[in-house]
Amino acid sequence: MRWVMLCWRTGVLGTYTPLKKGFTLIDRGPHSPADRSVGSAAALSRPESSRRAGWLRRTLLVSTVGLFAGAAALGMVQQPDRTQLPLSRQIQSVLPLTANQVSVSSDDSDAPFVSETRIRAGDTLASVLQRLEIDAPGLQRFLTQAPSARSIYKLYPGRSVQAATDAEGNLVWLRYIHTPGEEDDGQVTTKMLLVTPSADSYTAREITDRTDLQTRVAVGTIRNSLFGATDTAGIPDSITQQMADVLGSKIDFLRDIRPGDQFRVVYEVRSHQGRYAGAGRLLAVEFINNGKTYNAVWFSPDGKSGNYYGFDGVSLRGAFLRTALKFSRISSTFGMRMHPIHKTWTGHKGVDYAAPSGTPIHTTADGTVEFAGWQNGYGNVVVVKHYGQYSTLYAHQSRIAPGIKVGTKVSQGQLIGYVGSTGWATGPHLHYEFRIDNQPVDPLAADLPISRPLDPDEARKFQAATEPYKQQLALLTHLQQTLPESSTNVASR
Secondary structure (H helix, E strand, O other): OOEEEEOOOOOOEEEEEEEOOEEEEEEOOOOOOOOHHHHHHHHHHOOHHHHHHHHHHHHHHHHHHHHHHHHHHHHHOOOOOHHHOOOOOOOOOOOOOOHHHOOOOOOOOOOOEEEEEEOOOOOOHHHHHHHHOOOOOOHHHHHHHOHHHHHHHOOOOOOEEEEEEOOOOOEEEEEEEEEEEEEEOOEEEEEEEEEEEOOOOEEEEEEEEEOEEEEEEEEEEOOOOHHHHHHHOOOOHHHHHHHHHHOOOOOOOOOOOOOOOEEEEEEEEEEEOOEEEEEEEEEEEEEEEOOEEEEEEEEOOOOOOOEEEOOOOOEOOOOOOOOOOOOOEEEEOOEEEEOOOOOOEEEEOOEEEEOOOOOEEEOOOOEEEEEEEEEHHHEEEEEEEOOOOEEEEEEEEEEEOOOOOOOOEEOOOOEEEEEEOOOOOOOOEEEEEEEEOOEEEOOOOOOOOOOOOOOHHHHHHHHHHHHHHHHHHHHHHHHHHHOOHHHOOEEOO
16 A cells, blocks of 8 residues: 655655555655665756646645635634624515506606705805805895895804705795794794895795604613713703703712613604704603612693603602702892992892893793883893792893793793893892792792692693603613613614
8 A cells, every 4th residue: 555745845756655564665756865866867857847747736735724724713713692683673564556556746847956055164155155056146145235134144054055946047945044943932943034036136034934843762871971872872962951950859960870870761852844953842751870760751730831750740840949040159148238229228138149141040930920021120020920829039131031921831940031230230130039928038048848749630630641651661661671782872763
């Protein structure tokens, strides 16, 4: 029996011949020790094709070793655990269509061509019109000179400008959506400038459209910060701020937040023609902090003013806030003082909060506006009557918020005006009075009343109104527990 082998150093084929006590090598190469002269002569007379065959054999050997090494390396790579991949579902439903349900839209040559661009930082009116490719003689001059088009004087980055042209390229209309969402008398509206061609020039007018209200849900898990997690989940910052305000009495969002805390949210957003126009109100939230669950839900017994409650029906807000301004300093306390204008020693019936002119003023409790207007030394003043024997006064306002008039229902924290220096005032500040039976008391020292509990009829309405939110949060909880940890930041659209 014989084996053929390839010598590693010389690439020469040789054979082994088995004997009774071992093996004998018969060297077929040119350097055989048995006959070097014969091998040398054979090497000199070897044809060129034999040399090429030797190189080919060595190349094949090296390639084979490389392939085996690569296969071994691939076999050592750990394959991913497919049980950790997100579940995928495919639902297919075939809907039959009849002939009368299938139609092809007709060619409407009168339909305008609408183009849109968003204003960029550093844009000018000329650059915006150039991107829209508008060929309208005198349009830019009209927009810069006409008083009716003054809203386009300020180009806010991110806002949209739309232009419609006919088949010949003539301008049909131009729209500048300068205010996507603004609250007006309890309604969120979109305001825009509409410019249309006239006989020999153009016409500009302001248009106000109501926005559409939508409800969205989202879940998230905190990794580093609350705002980082809500950004990942697509939750607007204003909703995140409402979450912190509503649950702020239960959770210290600066010190108590832990990685792994989870939240589920139901909230409102506004849109206009499919375009986002701003966030609305936080409707319900469930927050798991350090293993403990906190929840809140919005409830409005009369459909106008409302408050946040736990699912047990207990209000999460105190009946009164200590101050009507979020950022301010006390410039004058309650009690006797030297009047800064009359220079007489007299009693000061409230607390003065110094703040820049125009700072928003918020009512400290739910109630009904009892007075709104000008009143002697108070200047522009708003008086709010609360339940029972309590009322509050907000004086020296630069202006009263739109929609605030006698009989208006207001909720705790609602905007009612802006800081000013009207009436007897030496500088911009808010004069705030807290009254019991129409007698001023010190709001910083008084024992503020607890929240009014829901009466039996309101409690029944509360259970009916909040049941849908409970179901939504339960579904979100199931979703958050089912999805892999890497997919727990999701939001509905």
